[in-house]
Amino acid sequence: MQYLSKGISKDKLLELYRAMLKPRMIEEKMLILLRQGKISKWFSGIGQEAISIGVTSALDEDEYILPMHRNLGVFTTRGIPLFRLFSQWQGKSSGFTNGRDRSFHFGTQEYKIVGMISHLGPQLGVADGIALADLLKKRKKVTAVFTGEGATSEGDFHEALNVAAVWDLPVLFCVENNGYGLSTPISEQFKCEHIADKGKGYGMETHIIDGNNILEVFSTVNDLCVSIREKPRPVLLEFKTFRMRGHEEASGTKYVPKKLLEEWAAKDPIENYVEYLHAQGILSEELEVEFKKEIIHEIDENLKLAFAEEPVQLDVSKELNDVYKEFKYQEIKPNNEWHNIRLVDAISEGLKQSMEKHENLVILGQDIADYGGVFKITEGFVEAFGTDRVRNTPICESAIVSAAMGLSINGMKCVMEMQFADFVSSGFNPIVNYLAKVHYRWNENADVVIRMPCGGGVGAGPFHSQTNEAWFTKTPGLKVAYPAFPYDAKGLLATAINDPNPVMFFEHKALYRSIYQEVPLSYYTLPFGEAALLKEGNDVSIVTYGAGVHWALECLEQNPEIKADLLDLRTLQPLDTLSIFESVKKTGKLIILQEDSLFGGIGSDISALVMEECFEFLDAPVQRVASLETPVPFAKSLENNYLPKDRFLTTLIELLEY
Ligand SMILES: Cc1ncc(C[n+]2csc(CCOP(=O)(O)OP(=O)(O)O)c2C)c(N)n1
Ligand SMILES: [Mg+2]
Secondary structure (H helix, E strand, C coil): CCCCCCCCCHHHHHHHHHHHHHHHHHHHHHHHHHHCCCCCCCCCCCCCHHHHHHHHHHCCCCCCEECCCCCHHHHHHCCCCHHHHHHHHCCCCCCCCCCCCCCCCCCECCCCECCCCCCCCHHHHHHHHHHHHHHHCCCCCCEEEEEECHHHHCHHHHHHHHHHHHCCCCEEEEEEECCEECCEEHHHCCCCCCCCHHHHHCCCEEEEEECCCHHHHHHHHHHHHHHHHHCCCCEEEEEECCCCCCCCHHHCCCCCCHHHHHHHHCCCHHHHHHHHHHHCCCCCHHHHHHHHHHHHHHHHHHHHHHHHCCCCCCCHHHHHHCCCCCCCCCCCCCCCCEEEEEHHHHHHHHHHHHHHHCCCEEEEECCCCCCCCCCCCCCCHHHHHHHHHEEECCCCHHHHHHHHHHHHHCCCEEEEECCCHHHHHHHHHHHHHHHCCHHHHHCCCCCEEEEEEECCCCCCCCCCCCCCCHHHHCCCCCEEECCCCHHHHHHHHHHHHHCCCCEEEEEEHHHHCCCEEEEECCCCCCCCCCCEEEECCCCEEEEECCHHHHHHHHHHHHCCCCCEEEEECCEEECCCHHHHHHHHHHHCCEEEEEEEECCCCHHHHHHHHHHHHHHHHCCCCCEEEEECCCCCCCCHHHHHHHCCHHHHHHHHHHHHCC
């Protein structure tokens, strides 16, 4: 191995050695503990230390770094006290997740490290968002994100690199090509010769680096960082290296040809470097022994601390409370000027006023800039706020959701416009696995609102008509709003943006231009978790939301003899169960109207809750009226049959006559 130490001080050369030695020695200790059954899973980075250490050493301490499961060296080089790492691996409180997540699945703002989620790929888009925030705040920073070569097959890799290229984001994409992804060799993972070859397709600068050569890694990355800080751009780095142990310890390396292991063993990043340092007279035998002694001492002392720590104590209310970041709702009252506008106008007005209120708010979405979005919600926004804050995105929902997460991590707020709610399936993973779980996992919040133009009755077929709120009400960590009127939509959107938690904000397309209402001109907020009692009557309770509210109103108008409480839920998470129970206790009968297909919708849960909490008050079985168990059909006659509107009255009368 050829080492070039040009311009690197002797102290730095030694520091790099010590920094590589530490994770190696921790790992060797962990392997012993693993065999003794004292720790659970272990993903070894032995043989790959030069990459973690070289990259981390080249970054400034306040630059974000996003490691994966083999990057122990990132955590140690950033100076995290070892007992905190050991505690984390044992699921104890001095770790970073209060026992809620394992191994390296955590982040820490204190050390500017953003750990992975198991799904691998979303990390890359998060790095984009972090870098975008730096760019927007005119901070000259680099963000480094790691991935294995296996995970480069995920769509997230393609999406994140493409976005970074189009936006000139200062991201170092560090691919550790270690020959295998679990048991899959690179020949079954990708067809090109080098991962770096892919950079060309994204119009991106690339470098291939010997990942076992610490000086090559450090020098190249250091030079690149200096250059990227001045001239922001993404760079794809492929580090050639090898995974010397199993995917995780239990799985072994039987499938890896012995010859390969031997070849790479000869290229060990630490042994070779030690030889070089000895030959140069930089490292003496005595100093080497001293370093090792110090590290062993540090490991032992910190292990003692971690083992002595009590297992994490269960506090049920804390478990529930930590799913969301605390948000103290602030009521802001409107002024006295009102105007008659459509739902679509109210959302646009609310969004615009939030952009004026929050300087750190960025809107991301397809065709939202000059074009104004497909529903024209952001028309004129570019003139008011510029394309930095009203940002057209490529068609890549997953990377954009991840980027929104990254913006939030780096101090921004983000509203993402999903062009149609149906397309959220392409960004589903980071929503339910990253945004929803991040506060519970490591106390980081996702200050993101995803606007969801949704719903049927518009003759748009199976892929432009869905109302998929149940995918999200099911997921702890998300809030879900679903206003039916312009006044509610504007006030709730303002609150959604103020709330530091992730909010799915449903906007019914069929209501956009058909529903008018008097709405305050000025900025105002409305609280989540409060249903609106639109009509009062003693015969029956009708609970609904979105388009269902308007169907129920029409039905009651045409049948004035029916005396019903009509509750518009307005938000589904939090859900105003108190108002539902109160009404049911008064009327003794409940019908739930939901536009989504029946099974597994929120109506089913409301029904179950009422059965559990109000059983003795019920005079009839709770009724659910919802769409058919089919995709949403295109032709008018089929769609009318699919939607529950025409079935609602029949079931309502049956319930009244029960
Ligand atoms: C979406 C997803 N698919 C599959 C897995 C299972 N899995 C975890 S790590 C891994 C291999 C990753 O290989 P690579 O990206 O090369 O990283 P390495 O482990 O080699 O460092 C696999 C298949 C996962 N965690 N997430
Ligand atoms: Mg790999």
